[in-house]
Amino acid sequence: MIRRLSQARERGIPEATVARLPLYLRALNGMAERGLATVSSEDLAVAAGVNSAKLRKDLSHLGSYGTRGVGYDVEYLIYQISRELGLTQDWAIAIVGVGNLGRALANYGGFVSRGFRVAALLDADPEVVGDHIAGLNVEHIDELEAVIRRRGVSIVVLATPAAAAQQVADRVIAAGVTSILNFAPVVLAVPDGVDIRKVDLSIELQILAFHEQRKTDRMTGGPAMAEEWPEAVDL
Amino acid sequence: MIRRLSQARERGIPEATVARLPLYLRALNGMAERGLATVSSEDLAVAAGVNSAKLRKDLSHLGSYGTRGVGYDVEYLIYQISRELGLTQDWAIAIVGVGNLGRALANYGGFVSRGFRVAALLDADPEVVGDHIAGLNVEHIDELEAVIRRRGVSIVVLATPAAAAQQVADRVIAAGVTSILNFAPVVLAVPDGVDIRKVDLSIELQILAFHEQRKTDRMTGGPAMAEEWPEAVDL
DNA sequence: CCCACTTTGTGCACCGGTTCACAAAGGGAC
DNA sequence: GTCCCTTTGTGAACCGGTGCACAAAGTGGG
Numbered sequence: 158m159i160r161r162l163s164q165a166r167e168r169g170i171p172e173a174t175v176a177r178l179p180l181y182l183r184a185l186n187g188m189a190e191r192g193l194a195t196v197s198s199e200d201l202a203v204a205a206g207v208n209s210a211k212l213r214k215d216l217s218h219l220g221s222y223g224t225r226g227v228g229y230d231v232e233y234l235i236y237q238i239s240r241e242l243g244l245t246q247d248w249a250i251a252i253v254g255v256g257n258l259g260r261a262l263a264n265y266g267g268f269v270s271r272g273f274r275v276a277a278l279l280d281a282d283p284e285v286v287g288d289h290i291a292g293l294n295v296e297h298i299d300e301l302e303a304v305i306r307r308r309g310v311s312i313v314v315l316a317t318p319a320a321a322a323q324q325v326a327d328r329v330i331a332a333g334v335t336s337i338l339n340f341a342p343v344v345l346a347v348p349d350g351v352d353i354r355k356v357d358l359s360i361e362l363q364i365l366a367f368h369e370q371r372k373t374d375r376m377t378g379g380p381a382m383a384e385e386w387p388e389a390v391d392l
Numbered sequence: 393m394i395r396r397l398s399q400a401r402e403r404g405i406p407e408a409t410v411a412r413l414p415l416y417l418r419a420l421n422g423m424a425e426r427g428l429a430t431v432s433s434e435d436l437a438v439a440a441g442v443n444s445a446k447l448r449k450d451l452s453h454l455g456s457y458g459t460r461g462v463g464y465d466v467e468y469l470i471y472q473i474s475r476e477l478g479l480t481q482d483w484a485i486a487i488v489g490v491g492n493l494g495r496a497l498a499n500y501g502g503f504v505s506r507g508f509r510v511a512a513l514l515d516a517d518p519e520v521v522g523d524h525i526a527g528l529n530v531e532h533i534d535e536l537e538a539v540i541r542r543r544g545v546s547i548v549v550l551a552t553p554a555a556a557a558q559q560v561a562d563r564v565i566a567a568g569v570t571s572i573l574n575f576a577p578v579v580l581a582v583p584d585g586v587d588i589r590k591v592d593l594s595i596e597l598q599i600l601a602f603h604e605q606r607k608t609d610r611m612t613g614g615p616a617m618a619e620e621w622p623e624a625v626d627l
Numbered sequence: 628c629c630c631a632c633t634t635t636g637t638g639c640a641c642c643g644g645t646t647c648a649c650a651a652a653g654g655g656a657c
Numbered sequence: 658g659t660c661c662c663t664t665t666g667t668g669a670a671c672c673g674g675t676g677c678a679c680a681a682a683g684t685g686g687g
Contacts, residue, residue, distance in 0.1 A: 173644060179598040183577065197664065206579040210646055210667095217666055225652040225665045242598050243605030250597070261496035265593065273597055311608075312600055335607060336600040338593075342418065344441035352603045354596045358500065358573075361589045362485070362508055363414040363477050365547055365571040368587045370478030372570060408674060432634065445637095445676050452636055460635045461683040 170241070174215040180205045181212070182238045189231050197228035244272035251277040251310040253325050254317035255285050255295050258340055262316060263291040276308040281321070298325070302332045312336045319343045405476070409450040415440045416447070417473045424466050432463040479507035486512040486545040488560050489552035490520050490530050493575055497551060498526040511543040516556070533560070537567045547571045554578045 184204035188196055198216075202209035216222060216229070219241050223229045239245055252259050255278050263278055280286055281298040288295045296304055304310065313329045315322050315337060322341035329337065330351055339345055339355045347353055419439035423431055433451075437444035451457060451464070454476050458464045474480055487494050490513050498513055515521055516533040523530045531539060539545065548564045550557050550572060557576035564572065570586045577595075580588055 171644070175599055175602050176595070178602075179592075179595040180579070182598075184579075198666095199664085204579070206581075208646070210648090211644090213664090213666060214645085221666075223665050224654090226654050226663045228664070241602070243601040244598065246605070248597075248601055248604070257496040257499045261492040262593065264492045272601065311604055312597065336604045338596050338600060344415070344419075344439070346441075350607070352600055354600055356591055356593070356596060357414075358497065358591070360411070360414040361573050361591060362483075362547065363417075363479065364410055365573060365587055365589055366478040366483055366507065367410050367413075367476070369483070369546055369571045370481070372585070406674070433636095434634085443676065445678090446674090448634090448636060449675085456636075458635050459683065460681075461633045461685090463634070 170218045174218050175242075177205070177207065177211075177215055178238050178242055180207070181215070182235065182242070182244075185231055185235045185238070189235060193231050195224075195228045195230055196234075198223070201229070239271070242272075246272065248273050248312055249276035249308050249310045250274065250312040250314055251279060251305060251308070251329075252314045252316060253279045253298070253301070253329070254315065254321070254341075255280040255282075255288070255290065256316065256318075259314075259316035260290055262314060262340075263293065273312075276310055277304045279304065281317075301325070301328055305329065305332045305334060310334065312338065315339045315341050317341055405453045409453050410477075412440070412442065412446075412450055413473050413477055415442070416450070417470065417477070417479075420466055420470045420473070424470060428466050430459075430463045430465055431469075433458070436464070474506070477507075481507065483508050483547055484511035484543050484545045485509065485547040485549055486514060486540060486543070486564075487549045487551055488514045488533070488536070488564070489550060489556070489576075490515040490517075490523070490525065491551065491553075494549075494551035495525055497549060497575075498528065508547075511545055512539045514539065516552075536560070536563055540564065540567045540569060545569065547573065550574045550576050552576055 181201060184201055185196070187204070188201075198213045199209045202212040205212065213223075216234070219237055222234060222237055250273055252262055252275060255263070259278070259280070263275055275291065275293065278290060278293050278295045279298050279301055280295055283297070286295050286297045305313075311334065313334050313336070315325060317325055319341045322339065322343050323345055326337060326339070326345050326347060330347060335351045337345070337347070337351065337353050339353055340357075342357055342359055345353055345355075416436065419436055420431070422439070423436075433448045434444045437447040440447065448458075451469070454472055457469060457472055471480075485508055487497055487510060490498070494513070494515070498510055510526065510528065513525060513528050513530045514533050514536055515530055518532070521530050521532045540548075546569060548569050548571070550560060552560055554576045557574065557578050558580055561572060561574070561580050561582060565582060565586055572580070572582070572586065572588050574580055574588055574590045575592075577592055580590075582588055
């Protein structure tokens with residue numbers, strides 16, 4: 158049962174699968190807490206909100222960790238997914254920008270949960286530098302490179318104003334960081350080999366608004382209105 | 393140039409396109425501020441961080457709004473995209489859960505920018521009910537249905553603890569809301585016709601950790617270590 | 628008016644991801 | 658040991674999305 162990395166482990170888990178592993182992990186943790194020893198792909202799929210065939214294919218990318226006729230051992234699967242995601246090690250993250258959002262992120266217990274540790278808070282505003290937030294001292298952005306090096310920061314969370322984001326990104330990348338979670342509403346330009354993930358509240362709302370409009374349009378009989386450009390434009 | 397909805401407007405813009413329209417809109421707004429009158433697909437694509445062929449295909453789903461040899465009229469395109477996304481109307485949103493995150497969202501100016509208005513803040517904790525945040529009075533969750541009805545809320549942002557999210561979702565859906573932006577780390581079960589978008593900080597970090605681990609593994613020569621399950625397990 | 632140049636809009640081939648459906652594998656009863 | 662039942666792992670069809678590459682359309686100069 159060990160040594161089964163034969164077929165599918167040769168480097169290369171589909172991106173879509175990687176994005177779902179944390180979901181499975183969360184569902185499995187819930188099951189472990191409730192004392193379940195094994196779980197079928199069907200049950201786990203329901204808990205994670207996905208199709209069971211997709212779940213099985215996803216897990217098959219990590220190896221053959223199930224038992225036909227029985228299902229998956231909950232604890233064992235938790236361990237395998239955690240290891241695959243790199244959560245068996247401790248990641249030091251720095252949050253740059255201690256405004257409303259940065260502060261909320263620093264205090265947000267949920268994401269420090271497993272494997273992650275907020276190791277530094279930085280800001281440019283002398284007003285907030287020196288503040289204590291979530292048990293950490295806010296340091297000045299001038300210290301950025303030194304802090305990254307000293308604390309072994311490998312993931313940076315950008316919660317700065319849009320105007321500052323690119324500049325800070327350049328600096329953290331120059332300091333050797335290759336993983337950035339960006340909350341600033343800008344498209345960052347980064348060299349190859351640097352991973353950026355973007356969380357954009359405004360964009361999410363706009364997507365919802367689009368669908369909401371569609372729904373209400375359908376109710377009221379479609380868009381018979383305003384098909385014209387209301388302002389004079391000659392182009 | 394008007395009346396060109398002929399070819400591609402018959403209801404049905406690809407989801408991937410919808411997700412990029414806000415990006416184009418943001419880039420266009422920046423250009424409008426800088427006084428640009430027209431823009432080529434190439435320049436706009438660079439500003440939005442996408443391939444220019446993709447951008448042209450995306451825009452072609454809205455209609456034929458470009459001029460060959462010239463490009464797109466910036467203001468006109470802003471209007472068309474805004475209208476398509478439903479940003480020409482005013483959306484009232486309610487934020488449920490006024491913890492660190494909810495507070496940050498309420499104060500986050502960026503997402504109120506265009507078309508969206510935070511119309512209500514609600515929480516279950518009597519300690520925070522009555523507080524004034526971002527010019528709004530925090531109301532008690534008991535008022536949820538009444539507030540939604542009274543203020544015409546059509547989009548709800550869930551920033552509650554995980555344990556409360558499903559329950560709140562059920563209530564807002566029962567009250568007629570069909571668009572939810574969920575920050576709670578749970579998979580919400582919702583009926584057909586309800587749109588959910590999920591923002592999960594923890595998941596984003598885990599995806600970054602996965603790639604980060606890959607990168608450092610490669611450096612240090614691959615995972616020759618721990619291929620075994622460290623705890624005794626017999627399954 | 629014509630020609631050279633620019634830029635859009637899109638047909639088409641390709642690719643990653645999803646889903647179905649089923650053979651293979653294991654468990655348990657007798 | 659054999660048979661039946663459950664559940665995995667995956668082959669194969671399918672589907673949405675991407676990007677190349679080019680014809681069509683429009684501009685401006687002479």
